[in-house]
Amino acid sequence: MVSLGATGGLRMADDELYYSFKRLNVSVAVARPFRPEDVPTMMLTDLLWAHATRASAKDMIAQLHRYPARAVIYSSTTAALFWPRAGAIRFDAPAAGNRPGRHGLWQRPLERRRLRQAPLLLPWSEAGLQEAPDVARDGDRALVLPVPVEPSGPPDPDRDIDAITYAANPSKKGLDRVLSAWRSVRLPSEELVIVGASADNLDRAGISVPGEEEGITILGPMPSPHYRALLRRARVFVCAPRREDYGIAQLEALADGCQLVTTPAPGPYVALALARALDPRLVDEDLGAGLRSALDAPTPDYAARAAEMIAPFTREAVDRLIADEMLPRLFADAS
Numbered sequence: 001m002v003s004l005g006a007t008g009g010l011r012m013a014d015d016e017l018y019y020s021f022k023r024l025n026v027s028v029a030v031a032r033p034f035r036p037e038d039v040p041t042m043m044l045t046d047l048l049w050a051h052a053t054r055a056s057a058k059d060m061i062a063q064l065h066r067y068p069a070r071a072v073i074y075s076s077t078t079a080a081l082f083w084p085r086a087g088a089i090r091f092d093a094p095a096a097g098n099r100p101g102r103h104g105l106w107q108r109p110l111e112r113r114r115l116r117q118a119p120l121l122l123p124w125s126e127a128g129l130q131e132a133p134d135v136a137r138d139g140d141r142a143l144v145l146p147v148p149v150e151p152s153g154p155p156d157p158d159r160d161i162d163a164i165t166y167a168a169n170p171s172k173k174g175l176d177r178v179l180s181a182w183r184s185v186r187l188p189s190e191e192l193v194i195v196g197a198s199a200d201n202l203d204r205a206g207i208s209v210p211g212e213e214e215g216i217t218i219l220g221p222m223p224s225p226h227y228r229a230l231l232r233r234a235r236v237f238v239c240a241p242r243r244e245d246y247g248i249a250q251l252e253a254l255a256d257g258c259q260l261v262t263t264p265a266p267g268p269y270v271a272l273a274l275a276r277a278l279d280p281r282l283v284d285e286d287l288g289a290g291l292r293s294a295l296d297a298p299t300p301d302y303a304a305r306a307a308e309m310i311a312p313f314t315r316e317a318v319d320r321l322i323a324d325e326m327l328p329r330l331f332a333d334a335s
Contacts, residue, residue: 007168013124197221198221238262
């Protein structure tokens with residue numbers, strides 16, 4: 001498995017796939033590239049990551065020369081762009097969707113070629129597949145393989161955090177819009193907790209949060225178990241993404257019993273349909289109205305219904321999909 005791992009969500013998805021294989025007694029080696037230097041454009045960023053993943057894949061293939069891998073999975077279309085060996089491609093969103101205009105001038109044509117050549121495609125969602133070039137839907141090569149998401153533990157009965165948001169990429173996640181809505185509707189006793197970005201991260205993104213601002217607490221990046229413990233205490237998870245390639249953070253919030261307050265967003269935003277079905281009042285461009293509805297008049301059975309809706313995303317369900325459908329196709333294509 002060639003792991004791009006450029007974001008926390010991608011790393012989590014690759015880790016989950018790795019442990020699914022281990023639970024199924026499948027031997028798997030993971031090639032992880034060294035993180036390239038930060039560069040100012042998406043085109044250069046993707047170029048460096050694509051070269052880094054090619055190098056890590058070649059090194060791993062060389063290490064396994066005595067026991068060659070039967071199949072290769074590239075985690076993201078970027079990881080597959082310069083592949084040293086053809087393989088399956090697993091992706092949340094294609095460059096065709098999240099690299100518009102000049103941002104994906106060289107990536108999109110090469111991605112289309114790789115999607116045509118790959119023996120098996122493993123999109124995280126049906127929406128991600130539909131966003132890909134039409135060659136990805138040719139024949140019967142695609143199998144939707146979700147990222148497993150489960151409750152992290154029993155919820156805190158007090159739910160003493162009013163609202164929480166995850167802002168590892170503050171601009172893309174629309175933290176400025178979350179803050180604007182929060183400041184306009186919060187009551188004096190209410191608190192918004194920001195996780196995933198420090199005050200310095202916010203400053204660099206051009207988002208101002210004065211150090212002593214009442215009603216807002218910045219906790220910064222933290223280990224996943226600590227973050228999930230906060231979700232179990234939160235009443236509301238709020239976000240306003242400008243684009244959402246999947247939405248692991250939102251699915252985790254639903255799994256841990258939070259009400260999801262969000263604006264609609266382009267991209268294969270899996271949790272959006274779930275949020276609308278759970279409580280349409282909480283999915284609106286008017287984020288402030290959604291916040292007040294969730295805080296003032298929560299739907300009594302929201303958490304129980306959310307647990308039912310994420311059942312297809314449990315590890316047990318995904319393991320079964322891998323065992324019954326993915327592995328037979330992966331190894332058949334490799335034979």
